[in-house]
Amino acid sequence: MKNDSNSFGLSTRCIHAGTHLDSATGGACSPIYTSTAFAFPNPNNTNIYPRYFNTPNQQVVCRKLAALEQGEEALVFGSGMAAISTVLLAFLKPGDHAAFQSDLYGGTQQLVTRELTRLGVEVSFHRTPGEFAGAIRPNTRLLYVESPSNPLLRCVDLATLAKLGNDQGLLTVVDNTFATPINQTPLLLGFHVAVHSATKYLNGHSDVNAGVVVSSGDIIRRLTEAATNYGGMLDAHSCYQLERGLKTLALRMRQHNENAGRLAEFLQAHPAVAAVNYPGLPGHPDHSIAIRQMSGFGGMLSFELRDPSGGDEVLRRLRMVLPALSLGGVESLVCIPSKTSHRLMTLEERQQVGIGEGLIRVSVGIEDIADLLADFDQALAGR
Numbered sequence: 001m002k003n004d005s006n007s008f009g010l011s012t013r014c015i016h017a018g019t020h021l022d023s024a025t026g027g028a029c030s031p032i033y034t035s036t037a038f039a040f041p042n043p044n045n046t047n048i049y050p051r052y053f054n055t056p057n058q059q060v061v062c063r064k065l066a067a068l069e070q071g072e073e074a075l076v077f078g079s080g081m082a083a084i085s086t087v088l089l090a091f092l093k094p095g096d097h098a099a100f101q102s103d104l105y106g107g108t109q110q111l112v113t114r115e116l117t118r119l120g121v122e123v124s125f126h127r128t129p130g131e132f133a134g135a136i137r138p139n140t141r142l143l144y145v146e147s148p149s150n151p152l153l154r155c156v157d158l159a160t161l162a163k164l165g166n167d168q169g170l171l172t173v174v175d176n177t178f179a180t181p182i183n184q185t186p187l188l189l190g191f192h193v194a195v196h197s198a199t200k201y202l203n204g205h206s207d208v209n210a211g212v213v214v215s216s217g218d219i220i221r222r223l224t225e226a227a228t229n230y231g232g233m234l235d236a237h238s239c240y241q242l243e244r245g246l247k248t249l250a251l252r253m254r255q256h257n258e259n260a261g262r263l264a265e266f267l268q269a270h271p272a273v274a275a276v277n278y279p280g281l282p283g284h285p286d287h288s289i290a291i292r293q294m295s296g297f298g299g300m301l302s303f304e305l306r307d308p309s310g311g312d313e314v315l316r317r318l319r320m321v322l323p324a325l326s327l328g329g330v331e332s333l334v335c336i337p338s339k340t341s342h343r344l345m346t347l348e349e350r351q352q353v354g355i356g357e358g359l360i361r362v363s364v365g366i367e368d369i370a371d372l373l374a375d376f377d378q379a380l381a382g383r
Contacts, residue, residue: 006067006070010068010181010182010250011250011251013064013067013068014064014068014246014247014248014249014250014251015247017063017064017067017068018059018060018061018062018063018064018065018066018067018243019060019064019243020056020057020059020060029244030056030057030060030240030243031056032057032236032237032240033055033056033057033236034236034237036049036050038055050233050235050236051228051231051233052224052228052233053075053076053224053227053228053233055236055239057236057239057240057243058076058233058234058236058239060239060243061074061076061234061239061242061243061246062074062075062076064243064246065181065196065202065212065214065246066214068181068182068246068249069176069181069185069186069187069194069214070181070185070187070188071187071194071214071215071216072215072216072217072220073214073215073216073217073220073221074212074213074214074215074220075212075213075220075223075224075227076198076210076211076212076233076234076239076242077210077211077212077213077227077232077233077234078209078210078211078232078233078234078235078238079197079199079209079210079211079232080107080177080195080196080197080198080199080200080210080211080212081107081108081111081197081211082211082230082232083195083196083197083211083212083213083232084108084111084175084195084211085111085115085230085232086213086223086226086227086230086232087173087193087195087213087223088111088112088116088142088144089119089226089230090222090223090225090226090227091141091142091171091222092116092121092141092142093120093121094119094120094121095120095121095122095139096121096122096139096140096141096142097121097122097123097124097137097139097140097141098112098116098121098122098123098124098140098141098142098143098144099123099124099125099126099132099135099136099140099142099143099144100112100123100124100125100126100144100145101125101126101127101144101145101146101147101149101156102125102126102127102352102353103127103149103150103152103154103353103354103355104125104146104149104150104175105146105149105150105175106150106337106345108146108175109345109349110345122137122139127154128156128157129156129157129160129161129164132161132164133164136164136168136170140168140170141170141171142170142171142172142173143161143164143165143170143171143172143173144172144173144174144175145158145161145173145174145175146174146175146176146177146178147174147175147176147178147179147184147186147293148178148179148279148290148298148300149178150177150178150300150337150361151277151300151302151337151355151359151361152277152302152353152354152355153178153277153278153279153284153298153300153301153302154277154285154286155279155286155289155290155293155294156286156289157289157292157293158174158184158186158189158190158191158293159189159190159292159293161191162186162189162190162191163190165190165191165192166190171192171193171219172190172191172192172193173191173192173193173194173195174186174191174193174194174195175195175196175197176194176195176196177195177196177197177200177201177328178200178201178298178300179294179298180196180201180202180249180253180298181194182249182250182253182254182295182296183253183257183294183295183296183297183298184293184294184295187214187215189293192215192216192219193213193214193215193219194212194213194214194215195211195212195213195214196211196212196214197210197211197328198210198211198212198242199211199326199328200326200327200328200329201249201252201253201256201299201328202242202245202246202249202328203241203242203245203246203328204245204248204249204252204328204329204330205241205245205329205330206326206328206329206330206331207241208238208241208242208245209238210234210238210242211232252330252366253296253298253299254296255366256298256299256364256365256366257280257296257297257298257299258369259299259364259365259366259367259369259372260278260280260297260298260299260300260301260362260364261278261280261297262369262372262373263301263362263364263369263372263373263376264276264278264280264281264301265281266373266376266377267301267303267376268281268283270376270377270380271306272305272306272307272310272380272381273303273304273305273306273380274303274304274305274306274358275303275304276301276302276303276304277301277302277303278297278300278301278302279294279297279298280297299328299363299364299365300327300361300362300363300364301361301362301364302337302359302360302361302362303359303360303362304356304358304359304360305358305360306358307358308356308357308358309357309358310358311336311357311358311359311360312336313382314360314379314380315334315335315336315360315379317378317379317382318334318375318376318379319375319378319379320332320367320371320372320375321333321334321362321372321375321376321379322334323335325340326363327361327363328363329363329365330365330366331365331367332362332363332364332365332367332372333362333363333365334360334361334362334363335360335361336357336359336360336361337355337359337361338350338355338356338357338359
């Protein structure tokens with residue numbers, strides 16, 4: 001089998017793409033190469049070194065991810081923020097302008113507003129393709145979005161924004177973490193770069209920190225030059241765990257999609273809930289966009305309580321679902337974004353993007369749906 005072939009189905013690519021078959025033992029799994037010192041010169045005349053992003057375990061993960069996102073090449077990093085910051089720092093310089101989506105993950109928003117501006121990069125924030133188009137300046141170099149967004153699950157028309165970027169000669173970058181390549185392939189819609197926090201669904205078991213960039217060969221080569229200097233590589237053991245997690249990605253996402261859709265419908269009908277944010281619901285403001293560009297609506301949702309002060313009490317009453325940071329694991333997790341993922345934003349900044357104090361974000365796991373519904377029902381009812 002040609003391991004990196006895009007002609008195979010998603011589940012087949014998850015399992016087989018990129019695998020390094022061990023010729024010494026015939027093992028079905030890629031060996032873990034723990035060395036940080038590799039012979040040089042060697043028969044392949046390759047200078048292998050972990051910080052150069054070219055060890056066997058790094059390359060295995062990159063081939064698999066490139067096949068899933070249907071890009072040419074990939075890089076794997078020590079965290080999602082390492083991946084995002086490397087892309088931005090590699091392609092932006094003082095005096096450049098970059099346009100960002102207004103409702104971003106809190107860590108990305110902090111990077112943009114605190115670090116990029118400190119380095120002399122001009123930034124602006126927008127919601128729709130029309131707003132992005134109106135924001136383009138002579139010094140604009142990059143458009144950046146995440147879809148669905150964290151934590152409001154807003155979706156951006158990726159094909160329209162990709163065309164805008166290509167027409168204007170701008171680099172287009174999308175955070176595809178919430179969707180995963182199982183539900184959405186932005187590169188096929190015209191985007192240049194897809195980034196992920198692989199800590200989340202790609203690994204899927206809440207036990208690895210990692211990040212991913214997938215793009216063309218030319219862009220990845222430019223990123224590798226910068227990444228080698230920044231030093232944000234992933235070690236061999238974590239690469240092995242990420243590769244193992246990726247093998248079940250398609251299978252897991254089917255259950256995440258199903259459970260999240262069922263829970264969203266349940267919460268929408270619950271008297272204690274004022275609103276539910278899930279792109280699979282017909283009433284979601286971006287439902288029509290999601291239908292066009294997603295094959296599944298993902299495992300993330302958020303909801304607003306009618307009593308905004310009751311969030312802590314709801315989390316305290318949950319018996320199975322775990323109040324915790326992070327997302328994308330097989331277990332269901334909840335958090336209050338104003339106190340966790342977006343706590344570093346000011347109250348005014350949160351209000352501007354619609355993150356209320358009564359907003360609860362749910363990473364819907366793959367447990368039996370009846371158990372999930374029962375747990376949320378009793379927590380919301382106060383029983």
